[in-house]
Amino acid sequence: MKLAIHDSDRGFHPRWVDYCERNNIPYRRVNCYRSDLVAAVADCGALMWHHTQMDGRDHLMARPVLTALEQAGTVVFPDFQTAWHFDNKLSQKYLFEALDIPTPRTEAFFDRDTALTWAATATWPQVFKLKGGAGAVNVRLVHSASEARRLIRRAFGRGHPNYDAWGSIKERWRKYRMGSASIRELAKGLLRVFQPPPFARVLGAERGYVLFQEYLPNNDHDIRIIVIGDRALGLKRYVRENDFRASGSGHFGYAREEFPEPIVALAFELAERLDSQCVAFDFVHDQAGEPMVLEISYGFVTEVYDPCPGYWDRSLQWHEGAFRPQDWMVEQVLAECERRKRK
The missing domain is CATH 3.30.1490.20 (ATP-grasp fold, A domain)
Incomplete structure (x- = not known):
């Protein structure tokens, strides 16, 4: 079984390729903007494409192409449930x-x-x-x-x-x-x-x-929890000076104690409700102290999360040490390919 990976040096693609090479997983780089893409991936079990909101071609092509392949039986990342609401x-x-x-x-x-x-x-x-x-x-x-x-x-x-x-x-x-x-x-x-x-x-x-x-006042930060399968990682983002927005501020917190366990548990629960391969939740608190989701996304900036000191599994056990969430994405796709093969 071979993976098709969009040929790009941006986003998740380089780490997907590196994972395949480190683990001797057959893969092919493909140009997802080609008219003959369907034929190019015909002998592949899956297609992985980190499409973004910053490329006009992605806006035009990504959802139609991935949805068409998924409907034909190809495993894709991100799949329809994960990305139909992306950047919207x-x-x-x-x-x-x-x-x-x-x-x-x-x-x-x-x-x-x-x-x-x-x-x-x-x-x-x-x-x-x-x-x-x-x-x-x-x-x-x-x-x-x-x-x-x-x-x-x-x-x-x-x-x-x-x-x-x-x-x-x-x-x-x-x-x-x-x-x-x-x-x-x-x-x-x-x-x-x-x-x-x-x-x-x-x-x-x-x-x-x-x-x-x-508008929910008195939030000097938001908490981003990213759930990928049975694992989750966190990032605390502080608001800009004299502003109310945290996303894009460049001021981060990573330590485990920055993230209340109930929010991590809620993120796992909501990810299951969404049936998503990968979902980043941006949480703030209302006046009563209850967590609220501002928005969600399947994509994120790779390097920002490299300093994360560990991650949680679904049972909320903490695993200390470096990791690469892009590896989990490939593992998830391979597991789905294997599940379909057995079925």
Whole structure:
């Protein structure tokens, strides 16, 4: 049995390839953007493709290609249950409500007048979000009905850009002052004011809907728990200075004691409810101290998690020591291939 792995030096792909080579697992690098991809993987038992929200081609191709192969009987990573809601906060709103996943109250509107009527009586502040975006981009705190009305009118007019150029410059400047971004990256942000990245040009403006989420104050961090099969790892992310957003802040905590065991247990429970191969939960707390899921994702930045000192198994036993979660993904795919072979 041979694995097909998208031929890329970004994301999870290099570590998937390394795992196969270390363990003598047959694999083939394939170009998932080719028109003849289905034929190219015909003799493979599985296809693994870490598609992202930052590539316009991935937006166009990943879900259709992976779903088609999965429907034909090929094991894929990520599969449909894992990724149909990826980078789509609208999808996640309805998913969380349908599966009774604890989350802040989220309002979605698809016509201007209904949204404006709601804004007139809503309690502020609220968090305004576009449906896509990672690292807390396309997320802002709205303090008043008048500010909300401007956002609503734009959403049902010329629309909101998928790429916030000025917000990106401010974020790059923050990271430059922290020493985590170069002057070249800062200059690239300035260039993006005049030339948006390819994915933004593919997606166009976001229009025809607005999304507001209940603001939960007094959270100086969020807790990300990633569940992959029967194992989980954690990352604590502190909010930016004079901000409410934790994702993308660059300020992390890794020690085991940073993560309350009930949240880890809840993450395992919710991952099973979602029937997901891999899912990262972003938790904050409400005013009563109860954990709430802000959003989920199957993908994450590989290097950020390398300092994790250990992981939990499903029985919440802690396993100290270095590990690579991408290895677990390959093991999970191989196990599913073997299960189908026996069946």
